[in-house]
Amino acid sequence: MQKALVIDPVKCTGCKQCELACSYVKEGEFNPAKSRIRVFDFHQDARFVPYTCTQCAEAWCQRACPVDAITTNEWGVKEVHDGLCVGCKVCIIACPFGTVNYNASTGKVIKCDECGGDPACVKACPTDAIIYMDVEQAGFGKMRQWAAKTDTAAQATQ
């Protein structure tokens, strides 16, 4: 079964608990700059948009990696293996969503791995703006449609 993070920006109040939870669980520090999820603030429109990796079926980051450091686990999640990652950063420019980032203190790239099936951001979100559910029920197509338009073939859907 494939599960996915499903984000409903309308429910987001911009409290950024998800960013803190993510950086704490993944990096051991409360540092939003190292969070795998980011909440974008649109003050003027009173909107907040939590934003993270959509775990593309055919992932640009994975294919662009020159050393096979990004693999797909049983839940369809793309994981970066620190032991193999050389920090070349090709994945961070290849990902058209900008959801793979570089961690200068480790020299490796970081991206959402859904915390191995128990995402910290979901637990931290007080308003259910981020939930974790079956891919089939999630109406997950929207971001992947974006993906399809981004590249040279409709690869994210295959």
Place this chain on the structure above:
Amino acid sequence: MHHVILGAGPAGVIAADTLRKHDAGAKITLMSAEDEPPYSRMAIPYFLSSQIDEEGTYLRQDHGHYKNQGIELLRARAGAVDANNQTIALEDGGEVQYDRLLIATGASPVHPRVEGLDLPGVHTCWTLEDARAILDRAHKGDDVVLMGAGFIGSIILEALVSRDVKLNVVEMGDRMVARMMDETAGGMLKRWCEEHGVAVLTGTRITQITRSKDRLDVALSSGKSLRAKLVVVAAGIAPNIGFLEGSGIKTRQGVKVDGFMRTSAPHVYAAGDVAQAKDLSTGEFSVLAIQPVAADHGRIAALNMAGHATPHAGSLNMNVLATIGLVSSSFGAWDGVEGGMSAATSDADAYRYLRLEFDGDRLAGAQGVGLTDHIGVARGLIGTRLRLGRWKDVLMKSPERLAEAYVACAQGIR
């Protein structure tokens, strides 16, 4: 069905894997001219800096990958292609018959006409074999001269610095990474290098290299000379198309392909550094010798070879580079398009720079220094040709709000 792939770099390996996925029963032969398991040239600098061992450069980390996928690895170099009879003549004799052929032979370093480039102690940095030779010669305190500060040269630069050699960089152009970034960015990189103890001589040519005993003397166009134990040549690369002479397969800059990665000969495709394919930014057909493009090409060519007609809408030129820890990147038409508008922000002391180029209200190109957060959105915005609407005005004033603009437009926050 027998698919033959010439070249076991990223384009070739990705094509082989894709073929297996989409043409389960086919025979797949992956030919490599080098006596190594398929590896990534891009990983070589990290091998040089001892971050990884040789195995860390391999394109597939699972030792049994090719066997498990039923991909036959063949150590051979193609001498010629007979497109009428669908055969490849191997350089050391023998012949391989194909039903579908992928030319993914990559590129090789260019050797400028400079006397002494064939001397012992002068090396290109392209293959694992080159890397081993450099590892042998570049030790702490050794004098090393790097010829070329383009993209590849600049990546090697970082690896050499990590080996604590005494490095001098000689670049004939007016700046570093001239084909990737503008004067401001190139100037920033040079100043950064100098601040970190690496001399970068731009606007300077190497005119001659001579050897006396175990020492190389590198003569420069400025009249000065540098001594070196090792000279590393990174003067550019050119597609490996020589073996196609007389084959009837059309080549120019590289192997010309159409919008389905097909060459001019039936059943013959090309991908990666050797292919002259569509550039998304210019609409023209050119060689874009970079890893993500090789990955795209390899996959799309393989889908077409497997009978799934898949158009190639064009690839985006993009590069990312770390120079002694300073990260820079560029995307698409970073130098602008005719009639387009431009916005830039820079902080020279902090080594931060971002320049955006627009085509109407669409992003056409971007370049940045010292920025890594969410920079992939530049690819997303350029690739989707997403209309920015009022966000273009926001970006004209505040280019650093690029990721925000992307998310806003994707979410319909106009």
